[in-house]
Amino acid sequence: xxxxxxxxxxxxxxxxxxxxxxxxxxxxxxxxxxxxxxxxxxxxxxxxxxxxxxxxxxxxxxxxxxxxxxxxxxxxxxxxxxxxxxxxxxxxxxxxxxxxxxxxxxxxxxxxxxxxxxxxxxxxxxxxxxxxxxxxxxxxxxxxxxxxxxxxxx
Amino acid sequence: xxxxxxxxxxxxxxxxxxxxxxxxxxxxxxxxxxxxxxxxxxxxxxxxxxxxxxxxxxxxxxxxxxxxxxxxxxxxxxxxxxxxxxxxxxxxxxxxxxxxxxxxxxxxxxxxxxxxxxxxxxxxxxxxxxxxxxxxxxxxxxxxxxxxxxxxxxxxxxxxxxxxxxxxxxxxxxxxxxxxxxxxxxxxxxxxxxxxxxxxxxxxxxxxxxxxxxxxxxxxxxxxxxxxxxxxxxxxxxxxxxxxxxxxxxxxxxxxxxxxxxxxxxxxxxxxxxxxxxxxxxxxxxxxxxxxxxxxxxxxxxxxxxxxxxxxxxxxxxxxxxxxxxxxxxxxxxxxxxxxxxxxxxxxxxxxxxxxxxxxxxxxxxxxxxxxxxxxxxxxxxxxxxxxxxxxxxxxxxxxxxxxxxxxxxxxxxxxxxxxxxxxxxxxxx
Amino acid sequence: xxxxxxxxxxxxxxxxxxxxxxxxxxxxxxxxxxxxxxxxxxxxxxxxxxxxxxxxxxxxxxxxxxxxxxxxxxxxxxxxxxxxxxxxxxxxxxxxxxxxxxxxxxxxxxxxxxxxxxxxxxxxxxxxxxxxxxxxxxxxxxxxxxxxxxxxxxxxxxxxxxxxxxxxxxxxxxxxxxxxxxxxxxxxxxxxxxxxxxxxxx
Numbered sequence: 001x002x003x004x005x006x007x008x009x010x011x012x013x014x015x016x017x018x019x020x021x022x023x024x025x026x027x028x029x030x031x032x033x034x035x036x037x038x039x040x041x042x043x044x045x046x047x048x049x050x051x052x053x054x055x056x057x058x059x060x061x062x063x064x065x066x067x068x069x070x071x072x073x074x075x076x077x078x079x080x081x082x083x084x085x086x087x088x089x090x091x092x093x094x095x096x097x098x099x100x101x102x103x104x105x106x107x108x109x110x111x112x113x114x115x116x117x118x119x120x121x122x123x124x125x126x127x128x129x130x131x132x133x134x135x136x137x138x139x140x141x142x143x144x145x146x147x148x149x150x151x152x153x154x
Numbered sequence: 155x156x157x158x159x160x161x162x163x164x165x166x167x168x169x170x171x172x173x174x175x176x177x178x179x180x181x182x183x184x185x186x187x188x189x190x191x192x193x194x195x196x197x198x199x200x201x202x203x204x205x206x207x208x209x210x211x212x213x214x215x216x217x218x219x220x221x222x223x224x225x226x227x228x229x230x231x232x233x234x235x236x237x238x239x240x241x242x243x244x245x246x247x248x249x250x251x252x253x254x255x256x257x258x259x260x261x262x263x264x265x266x267x268x269x270x271x272x273x274x275x276x277x278x279x280x281x282x283x284x285x286x287x288x289x290x291x292x293x294x295x296x297x298x299x300x301x302x303x304x305x306x307x308x309x310x311x312x313x314x315x316x317x318x319x320x321x322x323x324x325x326x327x328x329x330x331x332x333x334x335x336x337x338x339x340x341x342x343x344x345x346x347x348x349x350x351x352x353x354x355x356x357x358x359x360x361x362x363x364x365x366x367x368x369x370x371x372x373x374x375x376x377x378x379x380x381x382x383x384x385x386x387x388x389x390x391x392x393x394x395x396x397x398x399x400x401x402x403x404x405x406x407x408x409x410x411x412x413x414x415x416x417x418x419x420x421x422x423x424x425x426x427x428x429x430x431x432x433x434x435x436x437x438x439x440x441x442x443x444x445x446x447x448x449x450x451x452x453x454x455x456x457x458x459x460x461x462x463x464x465x466x467x468x469x470x471x472x473x474x475x476x477x478x479x480x481x482x483x484x485x486x487x488x489x490x491x492x493x494x495x496x497x498x499x500x501x502x503x504x505x506x507x508x509x510x511x512x513x514x515x516x517x518x519x520x521x522x523x524x525x526x527x528x529x530x531x532x533x534x535x536x537x538x539x540x541x542x543x544x545x546x547x548x549x550x551x552x553x554x555x556x557x558x559x560x561x562x563x564x565x566x567x568x569x570x571x572x573x574x575x576x577x578x579x580x581x582x583x584x
Numbered sequence: 585x586x587x588x589x590x591x592x593x594x595x596x597x598x599x600x601x602x603x604x605x606x607x608x609x610x611x612x613x614x615x616x617x618x619x620x621x622x623x624x625x626x627x628x629x630x631x632x633x634x635x636x637x638x639x640x641x642x643x644x645x646x647x648x649x650x651x652x653x654x655x656x657x658x659x660x661x662x663x664x665x666x667x668x669x670x671x672x673x674x675x676x677x678x679x680x681x682x683x684x685x686x687x688x689x690x691x692x693x694x695x696x697x698x699x700x701x702x703x704x705x706x707x708x709x710x711x712x713x714x715x716x717x718x719x720x721x722x723x724x725x726x727x728x729x730x731x732x733x734x735x736x737x738x739x740x741x742x743x744x745x746x747x748x749x750x751x752x753x754x755x756x757x758x759x760x761x762x763x764x765x766x767x768x769x770x771x772x773x774x775x776x777x778x779x780x781x782x783x784x785x786x
Contacts, residue, residue, distance in 0.1 A: 027289030027300040030319075030364075030583060032337060033387030037351035041375030092509065094489040094502050094531050095356060095576065096401045096414065097458055097465055099377065100421045100442040103398055126376045127398060131354035138529060138550050177778040178722075179698045182785060184709035184754070221713065251710065251753070275749070277756035282749070311714030311746025540713055 059104040073116035081153040090143035102127030192225040197235035197257035211298035220563035321578040368402035412446035458488040709754035731761035
């Protein structure tokens, strides 16, 4: 009895080690469905748009810019306009970091408007980072056009 | 008696002297050549002809990163389809290292097929894998990619990534006025637009199971984080805060998102609890903290911060909130991603004014530049840690390129339409 | 009192000690024999460099050749002690019928054949991608004098099957080492069985 049992065990273990077991595998399907933005922001209603330019990696406004802001502030207060400031960057550097840089540009301009008498409740800021360039092209000419803040009134 | 025992011990010790010094030879490296593999055209036993050939898809997969050289059918002396038909000597003569043979039959399940295949190690003359793979006849590419993954895993010891997908964003063009968030198979096939919008889309990030996508959309006129279920297309924005809402990054368990909010006055790293729908602050600093990436063990985050004067990579423990600086070379290090083993990081590194993708073993602190292209950004690592895909520019156009982590094989992704950016590699999809 | 048992045991132990210690300290028992040994001449000058390797088929790796050149040139001196040193280090061990257990082979000979083995294994080893981490596998190889590998055994695995398998596959691809003709006692002592340590050290 023990002999046959032993030989059975041996042959079984031999089978397992020699052949290996055959596995069952499955290639799964993956489907995807599209979606789209249900109504999106647009610049409708914007009455004017003014632009200020910045040096690379900087968010401080030059004297020309400050003069522009002073004049704009007068008009905004006179006509009781709302202001939307957009901060933009050139393409160099990472996108999210540029989103932060764009925001500091928009905020600097907003602060200057407030200093010039515009109520902060009338001002909203947004950063687009490098996502909405004014000019394409990987050269200083295009880049300088993209490092900007847009002051939109409505 | 003790003296006697001592003497016997000395005897034994001394007589065994010769066997203690067995020669050891160190094998410190291997051949740089790719592994030679032969994939015999699968014996197709179904009534209708195959639209695409499995062996061709597998060949293209395996040769993607310079690791394999696949013998074309023209070079074969025989076309076995079962174990019994394989004569190792024939394949040894062709200098083949591994052999794949199989046959395809109709499955009992409607619309499916079954492939019985074997992988052989020619040198050791043995079967190293055998399986019956079932899949939908309509998705023959998926079946082929599955086989490529199995072959890759058996030979290379790490998972194959041929069934993974890539998410990316394309910007408006003459054909399409919208930004599109797209996903496609890693080889560029089966591309589909997940989300389309006239306003910018940024920072796509796959959930750990690959079933959902988080991203930033400007559709409401400001940056907001959305989560979309891939199989259904349903999407919803997470709790909007004042200022920047961006850079979503899924936790390994899929229960939280790390992200960036500037509601406290400047961009900081926050966590969003998906169940509680609430935000909690992780970093607090007057500078810019952004681009969080969750560690594979879920305990810490990488992030970019300019707190030292210029962008550098930092690591923060999610629980203790203790911050540690990781990069010390160069004046611009940003957008870091952990390798799947958590031991290295891949990031954007500027040297001499040029933006490259670099890697660094976290502990050593030594930067190794991977790419020789410039204006590189958004690196994404394959789930097996072997390949990096990133965004770069070629002739003023946004394209995606890739490089193996050892720097040896470089490639460009050609099959994507228009100008594309922000690649995100899916996890291994089961 | 029975003195025989402890006495024979004592003799046995002493004999064993002497034999074993001679093993350890390389005491040449033969030199204690009463046979006459020819006196070594005081001056030896070679006109031509002596041919070092008897077996033409051994290919010597480039790096070792200058070493031999150096030794060949050194023969032309007249100091007896130096000449004697050169004779013993340059000429191969005379294949006389010694009943020695030990022959001390110079490190350079062992290195030479080790390099040949290492080169042949490395050229056949296609490292798997999993080698991006620190893995070490030790495999014991058994050869026959022709260089054919007749047995392989993993004595210390890396824990990763693909890595271990790749090493075994590399060895299988070699099958039989070439250019390993060497003195038979060198083979028996070091190369009939040795250990390959696969350690890519990233």
